[in-house]
Amino acid sequence: MTPTAPTPAYRRLSVEERRSQLLAAALSLFAHRAPEDVSLDDVAEAAGVSRPLVYRYFPGGKQQLYEAALRSAADELRHCFDEPREGPLLPRLSRALDRYLAFVDEHDAGFSALLQGGSVVETSRTTAIVDGVRRAAAEHIFQHLDVTEPGPRLRMTVRMWITAVEASSLIWLDEDKEPPAADLRDWLVEQFVAMLSVTARRDRQTDALVRSLAEDV
């Protein structure tokens, strides 16, 4: 690998571009297969490069590549939550859910493998990445609800709904993506309101929120 005689492929891309290319190849493999079933050879082949090149960028091997791919998927997922703070609240939630469900649809096998646990590449670091996405989702929701200091009951309700969304996405994948995504999305939005309404019976902050949601059409 002397600088005077690089192979064309090595010359074309900058370090950053090459890294992104390898990550994209890895992500699309990890999206549709369990991590156990993806080898570094597969990644090299998908990216059209040699195995040693993959190792040069990811000296930690598959574990490092998996974590990097997961981080990039987590960033993508966070973007699903980006929604202007304008207009009625529930349609904002619907739009974010549409993007989220499209993501789940696109990364089906990887999403299942990751969230169902027990994977060989699962570590406290991968768990932390997933938890970061959950936290980001909760923060987005509180921002949209205009709540700066959610009390424990409201927090518990929102976190519970987020978990319920995850669980139903996994079941949805299990059930061959039935019902259609739009039905699932409407049902999840209604579940959100129903869960908040139960909490509202015992919690003033949540009660005020539910009232404002009812008025905000």
Place this chain on the structure above:
Amino acid sequence: MTPTAPTPAYRRLSVEERRSQLLAAALSLFAHRAPEDVSLDDVAEAAGVSRPLVYRYFPGGKQQLYEAALRSAADELRHCFDEPREGPLLPRLSRALDRYLAFVDEHDAGFSALLQGGSVVETSRTTAIVDGVRRAAAEHIFQHLDVTEPGPRLRMTVRMWITAVEASSLIWLDEDKEPPAADLRDWLVEQFVAMLSVTARRDRQTDALVRSLAEDV
């Protein structure tokens, strides 16, 4: 370790009793610490036996002991769901939840470590044990609801509620067991009815169930 000169401790217990004793010691350690923080020496000490004896019973070391302890905890948890099929349904659910929350209370750290994932002793086998408990919980619920063939929407709702119960138990432990268990239990029962009611709008089977729940006081 010749049969003519056993130490008294080795003589007193049968193989099955010894195994149970080691498992109980392991379970109480795993219940209150992350598996990473439990060594075989700790288990031997807690059981008042030697480390080699622990290895004799569990030649697979900590992983095997952890899985066996988990299996025994899973059995215990399944017993929480045992509830006579008599009387109004929601009080039955409340009683099962009381027992479940007492279990969570008693196994707090171990419960969190297990369900939060990323643990060093987590494998596809431990995941399967936990999934088995989830499935058992769902089956119990369908039996109590007198549903022999739950349709996909009802199934999704019940599985979603079970996940929500798990998530709220973890949050409850995180929040130093606040609100009090009885409050959490009532709230979870109300969430159950609310989630089913949302599904009832789109699903006849669930609609019939919700009507019968409303009449069943």
